[in-house]
Amino acid sequence: MGIFLLPYAILKACFHLQVSAGAWQTSLTYGMLMTADFFAVICFSALNRRRVNQRVKKRDPHWVGLSTGILAVGYREDPNLLEGCLKSLRAIRYQRNQRVMLVVDGNEQQDEYMAQIFMKIFETQGAAVFRPDFLCMDREASDKAREDLVRQLAYHPGPVCVMQPHRGKRSAMYTGFAALLQQGIESVVVTDSDTYLDPAVCKELAFALAESPIVGAATGDVRIYNTGTWVSFLSSLRYWFAFNLERGAQSYHSVVNCVSGPLGIYRMSIVADVMDSWVKQSFLGVLCTYGDDRHLTNLVLREGYKVKFSHYAVCYTDTPIRFIAWVTQQTRWSKSFFREIPIQLGCMHLHSPWMTYALLYQLIYPMMMIYNLVNCIYFGTGSQIAWWMFSIMLVGWMKTAYAVRVTKDKKFFFTTIYGFLYMLGYVPAKIYAALTLYDNSWGTR
Structure with missing residues (x-):
């Protein structure tokens, strides 16, 4: 029981809330805050969708923008997923896409099949x-071996695959960045080896950057293709809300806080300025492995650039199908979130107040939910518990109504069930992540 009372004790100490069996004000306030947040997010995401729709509607059918290069990275990927990913890259339709590159994070015999599939x-x-x-990140830019490799990659006339020593995703992306900079490409579209890109992705992401020279990065609508289990199916619903609502609202204010790893675009001029500090990010004296996408996004924001979301840029990616694997993923992402807070705090003055609000909400909301749950279980009356459950279900129903209206897809009627996954997996994962930030390797392959 002590473990379950811990969040209550912490929050009571922080907020000095008076708890009693008849404390309706706590649950009432919680429900009102949830509802207010929902309507604000809906409003801003709808405005962003309308803005993007209007820009696309006015676009010349033959429009071309920044030159792009596609950079995919992977490590011992499932052969079928890798083949599907590469076929989607081959099908890209954007006349200014000047490079397709796969960087394999490994050069041992067990990794050779990835090069064979590529060829x-x-x-x-x-x-x-x-x-x-060798790794480009370990060599100075003036190192002859690095210069020769980067030059060969940049000027080879066709698609290229790089098989380098295993060090992690960042080192693989760094090699790709170096080559694309040498080639003089204006923007890089990044993706993972288990992701399928829509043929129009490069055009739509480049169009997002074209909104303004101060837009430094953008992401798109990341969807899930392996929805065969309840965990992965509910995750697919959550993905839609995370991108089309949360990132959509952030995009209206130009402060998307994470350009997702499976789908993103960055201006190469910005990448050139931040890639060295990005690849060598450390926390508590240990080189960071995961969280590459969130950190790179925050470095773009720290430079004063804007970050956007476009629902016209679509990809399909893989998600864990088992509960434990899903919790592991959420723990890893939560650690990255906590680790990046100081960077976001340092650049909030450069951006919309919505950036501050979104950060505080993501930080406090899980604790508020735990506080109300513990309050209801240990101190609440039956009617108070009923109100708490009703407030959660009400927001879930409103989300469902909005999603069904936008997508015309009835699968979103299952949205309220995600609340159980949230409470049983996400909230404990977030708490565990906060308590184990010192462990930099847990949750990685």
Whole structure:
């Protein structure tokens, strides 16, 4: 029982709330805050969707913008997923896409199959495989071996695959960034080796950057294709809300706080300025492995640039199908969130107040939910518990109504069930992440 009372004790100490069996004000306030947040998010996300729709409607059918290069990274990926990813890259339709690059985070015999699949998919397009025995991140920009490798990657006429020593996703992305900079490409579209991109992705993401020179990055609508279990199915619903509502609202204020790893675009001029500090990010003296997407996004925001979301840029990616694997993923993401808070606090003055609000809400809301749950269980009356459950279900129903109206998809009627997954998995994962920030390796492959 002591464990369950801990959140209550912490929050009572922080907020000096008076708890009693008839304390309706706590649950009432909680319900009102949830409802107010929901309507604010709905309002801003709808305005962002309308703004993007209007820009796309006015766009010339033959519009072309910044040149792009596609950078996919992977480590011992499932062969079928990798093949699907590469086929989607081959199908990209944007005349200014000047490079397709796969960087494999490994160069041992067990990794060789990834290069073979790459060559099979791009065999008619002059593809080539490069196998450096060093990492670009370990060499100075003036190092001859690095210069030679980057030059070969940049000027090879067809798609390229790089197989480099295993160090993690950041080191793989860094190599790709270095090559694209050498080639003079204006923007990079990043993705993962288990993700399928829509053919129009490069055009739509480049169009998002074209809104203004101060837009430094953008992301799109990340969807889930492996929805065969309840965990992955409910996650797919959550993804839609996370991108189309939360990031949509953030995009209206130009402060999307995380350009998702499976789908994003960055101006290369900004990447050039931040890539060295990004790849060598450390926390408590340990080199960071996960959280590359959130950190790179925050570095863009710290430079004063805006970050956008476009629902026209679509991809399909993989999500854990088992509960434990899903909790592991949420723990890793939560650690990244907590680790990035100081950076966001340091650049809030450069951006809309919505950035501050979104950060505080993500930080406090899980604790508020725990506080109300404990309050209801240990101190509440039956009517108070009923009101608490009703307030949660009411917001869930409103989300369902909005999603069904926008998508015309009846699967969103299951949205309220996600609340159980949230309470049983996400909230404990967030607490555990906050208590184990010192562990930099837990939750990675």
